[in-house]
Amino acid sequence: MALHLTIIPVTPYEQNCTLLWDDESNDAVLTDVGGNAPEIWQYIQDNHLNLKEIWLTHGHLDHVGGVVKMCELIDVPVMGPHEDDLFLLEDLANKTREYAKYGFEFSPNFLPTRWLQEGEQLKLGNYVFDVLHIPGHTPGHVVFYCASEKLLIAGDTLFKESVGRTDFPRSNTQDLLNAIRTKLYVLPDDVVVIPGHRDTTTIGHEKQHNPHVRA
Ligand SMILES: [Zn+2]
Numbered sequence: 001m002a003l004h005l006t007i008i009p010v011t012p013y014e015q016n017c018t019l020l021w022d023d024e025s026n027d028a029v030l031t032d033v034g035g036n037a038p039e040i041w042q043y044i045q046d047n048h049l050n051l052k053e054i055w056l057t058h059g060h061l062d063h064v065g066g067v068v069k070m071c072e073l074i075d076v077p078v079m080g081p082h083e084d085d086l087f088l089l090e091d092l093a094n095k096t097r098e099y100a101k102y103g104f105e106f107s108p109n110f111l112p113t114r115w116l117q118e119g120e121q122l123k124l125g126n127y128v129f130d131v132l133h134i135p136g137h138t139p140g141h142v143v144f145y146c147a148s149e150k151l152l153i154a155g156d157t158l159f160k161e162s163v164g165r166t167d168f169p170r171s172n173t174q175d176l177l178n179a180i181r182t183k184l185y186v187l188p189d190d191v192v193v194i195p196g197h198r199d200t201t202t203i204g205h206e207k208q209h210n211p212h213v214r215a
């Protein structure tokens with residue numbers, strides 16, 4: 001019995017949409033469905049997985065732009081992000097229309113089934129994920145941490161030797177660095193971090209080598 005995952009880069013920004021599944025039940029969740037919903041749905045069907053939920057880290061279009069289309073293909077609950085990202089979801093139709101010239105798919109606005117908060121837990125089969133609120137890149141950014149599997153779905157908070165951009169409306173650099181120090185750098189060094197873009201890393205590697213935030 002094991003937790004499996006596959007990373008599916010989506011949208012022109014190659015956002016790391018991640019499909020996680022429990023190989024005992026074949027129950028699955030998708031994180032950050034930014035786009036490419038039909039392809040992802042095909043992969044889920046080809047592998048005989050039971051998609052149970054969609055989990056969202058934050059409201060940027062490359063992370064949420066495929067949610068409405070995915071829910072048309074299979075109607076599952078959408079969990080997160082934190083309610084402080086409501087302003088982004090309310091602007092999604094505008095944003096995806098504006099970014100069509102960069103190759104983004106249009107998405108109507110939507111609301112999640114449920115907003116998430118610090119300290120909540122989400123379940124996938126036998127696995128429990130803690131919800132941590134890491135504001136700064138966006139005010140309502142959350143991450144998903146599975147302690148038993150030492151896995152962190154980090155969205156655009158912590159990257160390999162980098163951190164999320166904080167030059168957006170309602171971003172806050174100090175909030176981001178504080179939250180990384182106090183909530184992520186306290187996790188075990190061998191926790192694998194799947195960021196929203198590019199390569200995976202570990203907490204230990206970032207504590208030593210991240211030029212923006214050292215332990
Ligand atoms: Zn983002």
Ligand SMILES: [Zn+2]
Nearest residue numbers: 015062156196
């Ligand atoms: Zn992103």
